Amino acid sequence: MSAQYFADNSQRGMFTILPLKYDEKKNPNDFTEKSFGLPLALAKKQPQFQSADFIQLMNHKCAVDGRFVRRWVLDLPKDVIKLENAEQPVAFHFTDFQVFIFNNGIAFLTAYLEYANVDAREVYDFFQPGYTVEEGAKLRRSFIEQVQDKILDHIAPKLEWFTDDYLSGNNENSAGGPQDAETSSDVYLSDLITKDAYRMNVAFSRARFNSPEELEQPTYNLHRMVDLRLPFSDSSEHDVRYVTGAKDVDDKRYGWGCAITSQELSYVYAKKKDGPSLPVRANDDLLLLMLVMYQKYESMSINEKIHARYMKADARRPASVSRLKQEALNLIAYETLAPSQISRWNNVCEIYRELLDLTGVDETIAEVKDKVSMLTEEQDRSDAARDNAISMVITVFGLVSIISAILQTVDYLDSRSPIMWVSFIGSLVVVLVFGIYLGMRWTHKRG
Secondary structure (H helix, E strand, O other): OHHHOOOOOOEEEEEEEEEEEOOOOOOHHHOOHHHEOOOEOOHHHOOOOOOOOEOHHHHHHOOOOOOOEEEEEEOOOHHHOOOEOOOOEOOOEEEEEEEEEEOOOEEEEEEEEEEEHHHHHHHHHHHOOOOOOHHHHHHHHHHHHHHHHHOHHHEOOOOEEOOOOOOOOOOEOOOOOEOOOOOOHHHHHHHHHHHHOEEEEEEEEOOOEOOHHHHHHHHHHHHHOOOOOOOOOOOOOOOOEEEEOOOOOOOOOEOEEEEEOOOEEEEEEEOOOOOOOHHHHOHHHHHHHHHHHHHHHHHHHHHHHHHHHHHHOEOOEOOOOHHHHHHHHHHHHHHOOOHHHOEOOHHHHHHHHHHHHHOOHHHHHHHHHHHHHHHHHHHHHHHHHHHHHHHHHHHHHHHHHHHHHHHHHHHHHHOOOHHHHHHHHHHHHHHHHHHHHHHHHHHHHHO
8 A cells, every 4th residue: 555655766854953052141143144154045034933834923933033043054065974884885965954043052953864765774774773783883973073073163153062972981882892992982972962863754755645544654664764665563662643634625635644752753745746845845844843852952951950050069058049940930931832822733733742742841841840949948948047047146146235235234323323323213214104105005995
């Protein structure tokens, strides 16, 4: 049945979304045309981060003159990234490089890899989801090094990898064996970057589909990087959700569908005659995914800051969390949007909702809320202990002052000076009369 929809030369592609970070003191508007020492596509009129699927609220939020997000499309040749194995050049053509600069120091670089259905195995061998083979690790290291050298190093303000090389200097590989100088921690870092990066797979079919169920197999195969025609299944995988477009009222068929997982979003589109290219067709879906990716990495960033400040804090004085609370408030109140605020189309809202769930955005934001609450409680306890200590000091000084005043009074009276005795007795009479007056007023009011 799949043969009527796909062939060996069916077009497939993959957007690899590489997470980056930059100085938080800057904002998206600090990146201009002069920031890129690279040729830009449509430099005078860069495409905005807007979509026909977004409602007006979302498009207004993502306008170019705002501080939420900027989008830059790089005009680079197909062979800017060259990957070679030990035998022959790999037929990988990375194109459509885009840089997305979000607020709060979060950014992304997307690289689009176009290939035919028959070449799916080569793509699988390059990414190697799950386990690692040495040859694939070398290709991924070459890919990350070339991205760094040919793209990131030419952009200012500086963009850095979001993934830190926290195992730098560690000479143990993932299998527990020793590494040589060529396959040291830089190979491990490239694996972290490429394997942890979220991917969006896309493909064209030759015809529209008769039912949503027909779309499940090819979209799942896209996710698993296998031939779109294979009857492939895996009963151990439970984090797969499917969404399709609405049935056309004329031909009673379906034009697209997608499979959503924790690591990949996979679309199959029915190709139209004289229609747009595959990456252009996928543009709106990519923008929707980028919104989710920003929320994921921003919440992760706040989570890491909470952990870092807690670990560096003095045990007697927990770190201040006022700035963290403000960042968390901004994320929750302004930078996270409910599905109903994204699109007027129900299926688009459903995709967004499933992405938030499966990529862990909802879970991470909930964790940020819990940690900020716990740190706030700890800070309140610390502030209460400090206030009690200050109150005790004030009380002690007050008691000392009272005792000193009594001793001074006794000293004056002991001098037997008539003036001191008259002043003392007069003060007592005034206090007594004033006390009787207040008592009478209080009794009169109660009566």
